[in-house]
Amino acid sequence: MENSNYTRRTPNESLCLExxxxxxxxxRAELSTMTGLTKxxxxxIVKKLLEDHLVLETGIGVSSNAGGRKPINLQYNGKAGLSISIDVGYNYIxxxxxxxxxxxxxxxxxKPIALNEETIKKHFSEIIESFNESLPQTYYGVIGIVVAVHGPVYDGNIIFTPHYNLDRIPFRKITEELSDYPVYxxxxxxxxxxxxxxxxSESSSLISINMHSGIGAGIVQNGLLQVGSHGFAGEIGHQIVMINGKKCLCGNHGCLExxxxxxxxxxxxxxxxxxxxxxxxxLREYYQNHDPDAIQVVQENIRYLSVGINNLIAxxxxxxxxxxSSLYREIPEMIQQLKQILQNRFSNKVIVRNTLLNEKSTLLGGLVLNLQHFLDVKQIKLTD
Ligand SMILES: [Zn+2]
Incomplete structure (x- = not known):
């Protein structure tokens, strides 16, 4: 769809939509009570949101048990458009x-693929082409493409990518050249x-710790990402856990990752x-067979990660x-052992758990970022 659809909403429209x-x-009556806006x-506002296909009415014409008419309710129309997310790992997309x-x-x-500017252009082009061939009919079409990179990003720019040499790759430009969709x-x-x-999650604050070749955390408070003053908030892999320890690509010695x-x-x-x-x-197979080397590397991982999590909670x-983390997904007992270490007076209240989205959390997060831009809505909860 044309860019004319990307209109900014008034604050009250955004509030109601949220x-x-x-x-x-x-x-409508409940919405009025919740928002404090008059009926x-x-x-x-609801008329506008209905016209924009972002909200649907449900319960029309259905009678309640008491014999009266069931009230007409409002529902978010999650089928009004489409979203694309692309996650660029160190050897996969x-x-x-x-x-x-x-x-x-x-x-x-x-996967596995070698990544450089040329191969990224090729793979991005194939992905977008393949998706464009299978686009179902929706009111808005694709509302945006979110590209995920494994390194700190600030204000839409990559700062550095310690685990692959991609910080000079113009991801945004490459993606924009392949489509007319907004790119983030x-x-x-x-x-x-x-x-x-x-x-x-129903919670208002959540941190995700992502462990692959490095370790990074994403911090969300009241629906908003906390990125810090320079985009480094949550770079927990670079907290020092060993004085005079191993040299890290960031320039420190003894980083957690x-x-x-x-x-x-x-x-x-x-x-x-x-x-x-x-x-x-x-590793899980060896661990389950009580291999001493497997037990040792697993326990070491838990010990170090517990230091990182303790700091994060503080x-x-x-x-x-x-x-x-694929490791903690394959060996879920590691979470229990981690929790046993995290038993001080402030950390024992925090829920620590594995992802419920398997390998899709980053991609679904891309959808959320697209929605935040497209709808001008900050806090989005789409739990069932
Ligand atoms: Zn480091």
Missing amino acids: FIMNNKDLS ATISV NALLSYLDGEEISILQK LENEANLSALGEYTFT MYAANKVCFEKFAQAKSMDYVNAII HYDPEVIVLN
């Missing part, structure tokens, strides 16, 4: 085409946190067993911490 999205089946104002309520239309994975760039852990916040990243854990185990390749599934005091 309440309708976050509460299923609201009547006349609500009536005008995942992409999702979904409706605006998160329902998946198509998901693509390219964001850090993958930040997007994971948005995805978990919107789709799996030099000791607790999944990659470090897999490499250590591969070395102990003289294996070429280890992933979470392989700084942010979140309600929920979600782990996005």
Whole structure:
């Protein structure tokens, strides 16, 4: 659809839309009470949202048990448009085409692949072309493309990407050249946190810790990402846990991710067993068979990560911490062991759990970011 659809909403429209999205089946009267707006104002705003296809009326003409008419309720129309998210990992690209309520239309994975400017252009082009071929008919069409990168992003620009040499790649320009859709760039852990916040949690504050080759955290408070003054908020992989420790690509010595990243854990185990390749599934098999080397690398990972989480809790005091790590997904007992270490007076209130979105949290977070831009809505809860 044309850019004329990307109109800015008035603050009251955004407020009403937010309440309708976050509460299923609201009547106009309830909306008036919740927002503090008069019924006349609500009536005008709802008419506009209905005309814009963002809200639907439900319960029309259905009688209630008491014999009277069931009130007409309002519901967010998650099928009004489409969203594209592309997650660029160190040797993979995942992409999702979904409706605006998160329902998946198509998901693509390219792995393992070598990433440079040329291959990224090629893969992005294939992904967008493939999605464009399977676009269902919707009122708005695609509302935007969100590109997730594994490194800090500030104000739409990559600051650095320690685990792949992609910080000079003009992701936004490449993506804009392939389509007319608005393009947004964001850090993958930040997007994971948005995805978990919107789709799996009732809490107002949530942190997602993402562990792959490095460790990063996304922090969401009241629906909004906390990125800090320079985009470094949540870069917990670069907190120093060992004075005079191993040199990190960020310039420090002894950073957490030099000791607790999944990659470090897999490499250590591969070395102990003289294996070429280890992933979470392989490590889990050895661990379940009580292999002493597997137990050792797993316990070491838990010990280091607990230091990182303890610091995170002391700084942010979140309600929920979600782990996005193939290691902790494959060996969920690691979470229990982690919790046993986190038993001081402030950390024992925090819920620590595995992701409920598997590998889709970043992609669904991309949808949330698209929605925040397109709808001018901040807090979005689309839990069932
Ligand atoms: Zn570092």
